Amino acid sequence: MQNIKFLILRFSSIGDIVLTTPVIRNLKAQVEGAEIHYLTKPQFSSILEDNPYVNKVHVLKDAFGDTVEELKYEHYDYIIDLHRNIRSARFKRRLKIISFSFEKLNWEKWLLVNFKKNKMPNVHIVDRYLDTLKVFDVKNDNKGLDYFIPVKDEVDIQTISEELKNGYVGVVVGAYHNTKKLTKNKLISICKKINKPIVLLGGPDNKEEGEEVKNAVKERIYNTCGSYNINQSASLVKQANVILSPDTGLMHIASAFKKKIVSVWGNTVPEFGMYPYLPHTDSEIMEIKDLNCRPCTKIGFKECPKKHFKCINDLDEDYIVNKISDLY
Structure with missing residues (x-):
């Protein structure tokens, strides 16, 4: 049987790309002969480099036309647009291929942000992504998210400290927007209240803040922010007892690895449909529900x-610490 070539579009960011992995897996498993290519930004391509369900990863080039020419050469049968923005629309127009796009629900988000009227469906964004595959009779296998770490990026936790070999709490320092973290x-x-070893997680932009937190706490805390790439940071997440x-991404x-997650929510709300997807069942969401200014934006400030x-x-620190202790 001849292969059916699919091009998935999702340009950014870390978490959004990870949330598309059930689409990749289910499409590959349920459509006979499916060959899956993925187009994203260069800085996020490593997230997909070891995914066995992806046949080829393409990255955006500096010149839009150069990317188009590369994609035209592949002769795709279908485009699955999981970004649905102006850029993805331009690619669809130029490639002239049958495409299926997910519903972003921008109007519903606008109502929730500006008038606090919740018209959002009680559906996770993963399931909305998967709706784009209905025409192919693809169904959710309910196996959750995927993250595949290349062997070269697996981190031996004892190279950070022998103390960590018996477990630790992974604490994510950063988020793209300050009002989310x-x-x-x-x-x-x-x-200071967590009576367990702590590994601070984040990118280069969080390194300085991580050092300040480490220096203030002093004991049983290790700052890895900016010292590891995204796959290596994923390895640290995978080995943690609790996150x-x-x-954020x-x-x-952490959801992909079925970790126990204590997620804290600032200006965004789980009702947007991007809460942890099928993590460990003991995971918990922490938020101030009765705050009439939330959500103040669908992204962040x-x-x-x-x-x-x-x-x-106003988040209850003692409750957070006790929950981490219970899950540990």
Whole structure:
């Protein structure tokens, strides 16, 4: 049988790409002869490099036309658009291939942000992604998210400290937007109360803050922010006993490994449909539900528009710490 070639479009970011992995797996498993290619930004291609269900990863080139020419050469049968923005629309117009796009529900999100009227369906974004495959009779296998770490990126935890071989709490320091993450003072206070070894997780942008938290806490804490690439950070997530994370990419990677997750929510809300997908069943979401200014945006801000940042500052630290202790 001749292969059926699919091109999946999702350009960014870490968590969003991880959330598309059930589409990749189910399409590959349930459509006979499916050959799956994926187009994303260069900085995110490593997330997919060891995924056995992806035949080829393409990255956006500096010149739009160069990317188009590369894709035309592949002679795809279908496009699965899981980004649905102006850029993906341009690719679909130029490639002139039958395409299926997921519903972003921007109107419903706008109502929730601006009028606090929740018209969002009680459906996770993973299932909305999978809806694009209905025409191929693809169904959700309910196996959750995937993350495949290349052997070269597996981290021996004892190279950080012998203390960590018996377990640790992974604490995610950063998020792309400040209003989604714990403040530095909140992080310090929580970490001081956690009576277990801690590994701080994050990218280069979080390295300085991680050092400040580490220096303030002093004992049983290790800052890995900026010292490891995304696959290596995923390895650290995989080996943790518990993960404390805001609504960010490493939270979704933790879900892929069925980790026990304590997720903390600032300006965004789980109702947007991007809460941890099929993580360990003991995982818990922490949020201030009765705050009438949440959600203040569907993405995030540099600082709280109201200046009080109650969605994070009012989170019960002792409850978070006790939950981490219970899950450990």
